[in-house]
Amino acid sequence: MSNVNRRSFFKISAGTLIGMTLGGVSLRAFAAEKVKLDDPMAAAMRYTHKSEVEGQNCGNCNLIQGEDGQEWRPCAIFPGKLVANEGWCAAWVKKV
Numbered sequence: 001m002s003n004v005n006r007r008s009f010f011k012i013s014a015g016t017l018i019g020m021t022l023g024g025v026s027l028r029a030f031a032a033e034k035v036k037l038d039d040p041m042a043a044a045m046r047y048t049h050k051s052e053v054e055g056q057n058c059g060n061c062n063l064i065q066g067e068d069g070q071e072w073r074p075c076a077i078f079p080g081k082l083v084a085n086e087g088w089c090a091a092w093v094k095k096v
């Protein structure tokens with residue numbers, strides 16, 4: 001590899017790395033957005049951050065995603081948003 005080629009290679013690698021890092025940050029920021037109570041979908045599904053239905057919450061709903069033990073987690077009903085583990089909505093389905 002000539003010096004010029006090596007320099008070009010490092011330039012491309014550094015650019016790619018920065019691009020990937022920034023991409024990751026924006027993806028994480030997007031995924032970390034909590035569902036707002038005035039979100040039209042949340043209102044339609046009567047979503048609340050704190051369940052008032054005994055024995056039902058997002059943490060024991062079959063549509064919850066992500067890892068157990070997280071306070072805020074992705075949900076199949078709200079793509080790209082996070083719901084409260086203690087939350088609830090009308091789409092609640094018993095975890096199987």
Ligand code: SF4
Pocket residue numbers: 047057058059061062063064075076077078083087088089090091092093
């Ligand atoms: S479907 Fe509703 S109850 Fe189930 S995890 Fe999502 S927001 Fe919570």
